[in-house]
Amino acid sequence: MRLRLSRPLLGTTALLAVLTLPVCGASAAPAASQSTASATSAAASQLHTLADAFYRARAHFDPLLITANGDSRYDSELGMSMSPKSRARQFALYRRMQGQLKAIPRARLSDAEQLNYDLLAFELDSGLGLEKFPEHLLPLNHFENVPGTLANYASGTGSQPLHTVAQYQAYLSRLNQLPAWLDQAIANMREGVKRGIVQPKAITVAMLPQFQQLRSATPEANIFYTPIKNLPAAFSQADKERLTAAYRKTVAIRLSPALDRLALYLEKEYLPASRNTDGWSALPNGAAWYQAQIKDRTTVSMNPEEIHQLGLKEVARIEQQWALLGPKLGYSGPPAELPQWVEAQDKFKPFKTEAEVLDAYRQIDSKVRTKLPALFSLLPKAPLELQLEPELTRATASDHYTPAAADGSHPGVFWAVVNDPKQYSRTGMVTLYLHEGQPGHHFHAGLLKELDVPDFRKFNTENPNIGAFTEGWALYSETLGHEFGLYDDPEAYFGHLNDELLRAVRLVVDTGMHAKGWTREQAIAYASKTLGYSEARAKNQIERYMVWPAQALSYKIGALKILELRERARKAMGDKFSLPKFHEVVIGDGTLPLPLLEARVDRWIASAK
The missing domain is CATH 1.20.58 (Methane Monooxygenase Hydroxylase; Chain G, domain 1)
Incomplete structure (x- = not known):
């Protein structure tokens, strides 16, 4: 997500x-x-x-x-x-x-x-x-930023739909506010330069093409003018003319000059001032800042060294599986090199077009839906759609999910990032679908909308301070591929283990960069060697962790806690243990910090006794 x-x-x-x-x-x-x-x-x-x-x-x-x-x-x-x-x-x-x-x-x-x-x-x-x-002094990065979010919404297929005149007006209102936001971002970054709180140079280099891409020679060619190219036929002629004139004026007179100012500032002032260090500990009071982010993202009290050692332990545990799995895939080399071998095999990359990738996800979706009732007593009413990541952010994005609207105006969406379909491996598709689709993020987000709870709880799936639950649940959902019978396929099981290995590697490289002095290059090399990733793919991952410290820790820490609670309940309850009921206990009250989730499961165990 x-x-x-x-x-x-x-x-x-x-x-x-x-x-x-x-x-x-x-x-x-x-x-x-x-x-x-x-x-x-x-x-x-x-x-x-x-x-x-x-x-x-x-x-x-x-x-x-x-x-x-x-x-x-x-x-x-x-x-x-x-x-x-x-x-x-x-x-x-x-x-x-x-x-x-x-x-x-x-x-x-x-x-x-x-x-x-x-x-x-x-x-x-x-x-x-x-x-x-001072998080506000780092308002932009290549992975997530306000201009990029609004640009992705321009298609009308994302979290902000564009189907009615009122929705067109709402999006236009946001575009009219964007220039002031961009100017405030520049002011904040200038203050950050004075105080030594700036992005690493590699991150600024990654940002520049994105913001250059938001500029255009004419208003009509600008991505923020896209809604006018997709005006619904049902709109009246008067509404079409009024909206066309308004969008053109906003893009030409307000937005384009502001985007020019931002691109110029990033290139001429911010890039030269960007730092040559990579981790958060290099920033003023950075060590304390990173520790606070760990508490915020994981909801538990662990220090970076504890997390680093946990990551190394999990990496070693998962790598032990390679010796057993390699022969089933046709591999007879050293077990530690299995991921690199799989990455190099064309037989695991059968796709020629983006449509073929999307169709393969739809086939996985169909298989999962038939078995969900056996594992879950709670099923969300909101529909799930599968879509490709928009071209603007495809090069730097990770696969993700956006929740369905509470009013039913748009479904939950699993966004698959396909840069080159011919290089897209099918090995990781099952586990990715279980995480980003169902029963992962879609179950948690969909069921949350149906609860009779205050709005601050109902609309609280896209919030990093509860990532240990949201991402922990999604990573736990990947393990259910066993119960679904999907990991009987060695390719799919390799993909699951390799993605689980990714989450373990995250514990190592995130703490390595932000607390132990690792460089970006060290982290890329470790991830590439351990995961079998190409350098470009490893770079994409590492640069995400560079700008989003501690968020990557939430996956493994949350999933391990849920698995621990499941085993605790199974041992304590014996024949009374029900997996569907356990899932209901975990996600039935919405998003919970891990200490509150643990207390809820313990109360369930006690009540059964």
């Missing part, structure tokens, strides 16, 4: 609205004669008021995050998450909300409301956990 996130902040209008709310707990305490039920109701009402205020704050600050989560109510807003003034207001607001939450008597809440309480406390703590670290 691609997580497009800025730290949740707040715009001026929303801030004023929230600050006028009564402080929870400030009213007189219930009279002694008031019933317990009445006190419980009052506490729950206070909690819901605060939770709604928190979600509105997040939505107005980072509406792109909300759009990616499937809530279309804020599709006309862009937000200004980088503004130093907005950051200061956000942190002040979150501290105020923490005080409001603590004033609510948790003990008077029902079990369900206590979970809402605990999760809101977690979100507020996470929002403040990185307060002292």
Whole structure:
């Protein structure tokens, strides 16, 4: 899943609205004669008021995050998450909300409301956990950025659909706000240059072609003009003419000059100032910053060295499987070199066109659907579609999933990245589908939309501070290929192990670069040798970890915890253990930090006894 996130902040209008709310707990305490039920109701009402205020704050600050989560109510807003003034207001607001939450008597809440309480406390703590670290001074990278997100939405097939006049107006509104966002990004990067907080030079080099590609000789040739080329025939002639004129004016007069300013700044000023180091520890207070990111992304307290050693242990465990699997694939060489051999074999690359790759994924999808009911008592109602990654971001993107809209305006989508179909290996397709499609991200995101929970929980799948659950569940879902019977095929099982090996390698290289002084080249070499990747493919992975520190740790740490809890439940419950029920317990309450998930499973085990 691609997580497009800025730290949740707040715009001026929303801030004023929230600050006028009564402080929870400030009213007189219930009279002694008031019933317990009445006190419980009052506490729950206070909690819901605060939770709604928190979600509105997040939505107005980072509406792109909300759009990616499937809530279309804020599709006309862009937000200004980088503004130093907005950051200061956000942190002040979150501290105020923490005080409001603590004033609510948790003990008077029902079990369900206590979970809402605990999760809101977690979100507020996470929002403040990185307060002292200037993330806003690194507003752009090659892997995820606001201009690129909006460019991908221009097709109308992504998280922001373009089917109605109102949707066209909402997207146009965002385009009109983009120039101010770009100018703020330049201002922030200039401040970052002064303070030595800049991207590595390799990352800036990777960014430049993307932003050059957003420029055009004419407005009509610009990617942001794409919606006008796809105007629905059902639109009235008057709407077509009005929208065409408005889009052309925005692109020509506002957007194109701003894109020119950004490209010029990156090339002439930011590239020369970019750093020659690669890891986060090279930044001011970088070691503490990285440790805070580990806590934020994994929700557990582990230090970089512990994670590094866990990664090495997992790499060794998985590599032991190569000796058994190699002969089944027709390989008789040294086991450690099996991935390199598979990568070089044309027999595993049968495709000639992108359409053939997509059709192969559809065949996997069909097989999985027939067996889902046997493993899951909960199935999402939202449909899943399979699509190819748009050309703009194909060269630097990873395969990912975008959630379905809560209002049904667009389905969940698994985006497959196919740069060259003739070099696309079928070995990793099954495990990738289980992760990005179903029962991975699509089950978690789809079922979450169906829960009767506050919006801050319902629309919370694209958020890195719960990545250990979202990515941990998706990686755990890959292991279910055994139960689906899909790993009886040695090619598919190799792909699963190799992708699991990738997640173990991530523990090694992420901590290696950001805490142990590894260079980008060292990390690329380790990944290439261990995974059998080409240098270009390894480079793509490593440069993702360079700009998104600690996010790559969440996969393996989360999946290992879920597998640990499954085994704990199986041993404790014996014949009473049910795999479908276990899955219901894990994903039935939506997104949970790992400590809360563990407590939930332990309560299930205790109740069965």
